[in-house]
Amino acid sequence: MGILKKLLYTFVSLIFLYILFGFFVLPLILKDQITKNLDENLNAKATIEKIEFNPLTFDLKVHNFKLVSLENQELIKAKELEIRLGILKSIDQKHFRIEYILLDELFVNLIQSKDGNINLAQLLKESNQKEEPKVEDNTSKELAFLVAKLDLKNTNFNFTSNINQEPYILNLKDINYTIYDLGTYKNFLSSNNLSFTINKTTDVSIRGAFNINPFKAYGKVEISDLKVKDILDFDKSFFNFSVNDEANINLILNYNVDASKEFLLNLNSELLEINSLDLIQSNNKIANFKKLDIKKFDFDLKEQNINFDEININNLNANMVMDKNGINFANLINSKKEEQNSEIVTNTGISKPWKINIKNINLDANYNFDNISLNSKIDVKSIVLNANDLKIVDSSVYLNKADLKTPNITYIDKQNNLDMKSNNTNLSLNNLSVVNGDLKIENINLIKDNFDFKEKKLNIDINTKKLDSSFKNLEIAKNISFESNDLKLNSLNFKDNKNKLKIDSSNLNVLISNFLIDEKNSINLKNIVLKNLKLHFEDLTNKLSVDTKNININSKDLLITKDSNITLGNLKLAKPTINLLDNKNNLKVDAKNLSLDVNKFKFNKGNISFNSIKLVEPNLGILNTQTNLKIDTKNINLNLKKLVSKENFFRIEKTDLVNPYISITLPKNENVTNNEDKKEEKVVSQTTENNKDINSNENKFRLNLGPVNIKNLTLDFEDKNLPIPFKTTVSKLNGEISEIKNKEQSVSQLEIKGEVDQYGVAKITGLVNPNSLKILTDVNMKFQNIAMKSFTPYTAKFVGRTIKDGKLELDLNYNISDSNLKAKNSIIIKKLELGEKVESPDAISLPLDLAITLLEDSSNVIDINLPVSGNVDDPQFSIGSIVWKAFVNLITKAITSPFSLIGSLFNFSEDEIKSVNFELKESEVTPIQKETLDKIALILSKKEEIAIKFAPSFNEKEEKEKFANQRAQNIKDYLIKEKSINPKQIIILNEIKKSSQNIDLNIEQIK
Missing domain, CATH: 3.30.1330.60 (OmpA-like domain)
Known part of the structure; x- marks a missing residue:
């Protein structure tokens, strides 16, 4: 029993000594050794107020720990560190267990010097001992551990950077972080809760859970009122701009990390917004917006997907400036003067592309671009953008739909004196894709209320109203193409005030189909349709105006090459109304129902060709506003086949003129008769000069006009310049004119037949030299059964009598050879009856009744032959005056020498x-x-x-x-x-x- 008592006393004594040592001695040793080791190994001085240790529970407390730099600057301090060990559970469950760790009022002061060094990174003293390489012992097993609770309370973190001229200070205050079940024992899931404040304004909260091995984590991050300036001011040398103090970020973000097999990261936001951001450069606000709001954000590292659901940007204002230093937005990031060489690591394997999806984008903004270098400015007000389903896959971009609206766009170019304004622009597009740099858009629609353009140097004004342009299947790659473009324009007004030109158009509708600009810069258009255009053109300088309406043009297969060669398969102009007034030349032209069909047009290096040109049934009116000469046509069918025009050559293979109606009205003019001979002489002289010009250019220019066929032509002729108006009709005129060439020996044949008035017929046949009528003219003109009553206006004017009845037959033959004329005029008048007298100052005073009686034979037929001869080169030569003079001489002779005339009728002398x-x-x-x-x-x-x-x-x-x-x-x-x-x-x-x-x-x- 004595031994047991001794053992008991010894055990109790040891226990007592252990307790005394643990409570009183060990804390002193630990305090001394910890501070000593820290002082020896750190470039700082450590102090600990007190250490408490409970040997029974193995609880450790450290009070008021401080780490002060050699410059007497606080680096790290903590009010209390408490560690509670779970010895019994550790022994029982065979793992290292800590029940509780508390770190209260921790303070960390992190300072970055101007050279970029961090103060805490320099704490550890340099060691002269060489480190021996560590030999890994793979035989040892990993020790499982568990921290039941870790509590970080009232922690403050200060970061000061002195790299910039102004120090950057970041304070993390009131950091409270609680972790439960941190460790590897039994793969416990650790929960954590972290909250702190950044610079007194930003509240950050992180709640979640994680597993260490294998590492897994999930949770939620909430950031409120994070100042953007606090982030950007960290390195001002990197950014060439600053932001306002009020700009902030609010964020609620869910995260999920899994590294059990491969590293997986998933992020999604409940709130992501940036508020009241001003971008400032050189004390100028270059951009700002009220709010950037992303309703939902998803990030999937495995699938490499980034999804945005509804991005809203409110009140964005962008002020872009371009000067000698470039564009202000291009230098927001300062480039480093010394670029470090970096190794580019290429992955030869196939990597999965990143995919960015944006479901909705909503933007309202104002844009201003001030080009100081070119002295121009663009101002766009109240831009509204709505975009749906934007996808970015690597370098490919896909957009389902976008709508852009802006009420005002202004462009001012002071250097070139240009002003442009646009009102209410709406732009929408569908199914946009950019793949390998190739752009495709399924539909584009542009609507614009007004557009104004002013060019002050040339004094040009352009104004449009209600523009609507729609593209389908636009592609921009090696080629530029679109399937169709439907352009509608309510009105277009053009004024050239310098040249006094004015163009006003309305109801413009252009439809372009299958447009292509290929790799050779050739332009291809399958079809162009112009509908219902109304146009007014006015040239005040030349006193010319043109008004048109209902212009409808349809052209097919248009090709324009890069060297300006043009081919056109077909062009049709359908029934417009055209009114032309040329006051300078006293000409007025009115055209209605004009249909034009052009087939296979080519323009190549200045050469022009047409396979055919058809002019169908126009109503055309031509009026000389000075003389009132009027020409009206309708129902013309003109067909030109194979027209070719080159530098020295012009050719039409064939011309068909079918069913034309032509009406010519000579107005009443007192000066016509008096100047008739002079005008005719001028025409003959001018014709002679023209013939000379043609002959002189014969070797330079070749003209070849194929046969001209005339079918069913109707000609109405009215002469109001007579006491009694004259009117006659030539109908059913048919004929052919053979080839016309400008060769010296060229000969053209003509044969024309027709009806005159109700019962008369006419026929013209002959040969002519088309280059010069005086070289060769052999023409025969026959008129049969012509009612003499129709000539009453002329007889009233020239002989002072009307014609009551009678028939006329003419057989006229004109032969010109080498400028010498020989003409035969056979005139047969049957049953001529004169009517009443008419007062006319131009009438000859002769007894016509007697002359007619003497001239008529027994059958009441007057048969007159009037030969005419002369030289057409004579300036005084006039065919009309010669024939009239011969006729007057014949009448005079009948009166003065009646027996000579009547004797010849009966073969008497x-x-x-x-x-x-x-x-x-x-x-x-x-x-x-x-x-x-x-x-x-x-x-x-x-x-x-x-x-x-x-x-x-x-x-x-x-x-x-x-x-x-x-x-x-x-x-x-x-x-x-x-x-x-x-x-x-x-x-x-x-x-x-x-x-x-x-x-x-x-x-x-x-x-």
């Missing part, structure tokens, strides 16, 4: 019938007198409208007066009694001639 010859002192009618009187009787019997009149005659020196009366009476008795002549046709005058025994006869018309 004038001497045979102009007098009855008697011997002196003879009055009886002998066979000698009978021969003359029988011929006179034949004439009178055939022409009952005329009479012969004569006066008794005798030779006063040789005869008595009684012979005169006997001779006259015997002539009368013979003709009446022997030849049965109507007594009315025998007129004996009361006067008696005394000069000759022969009786001279005269002719008079019976009234």
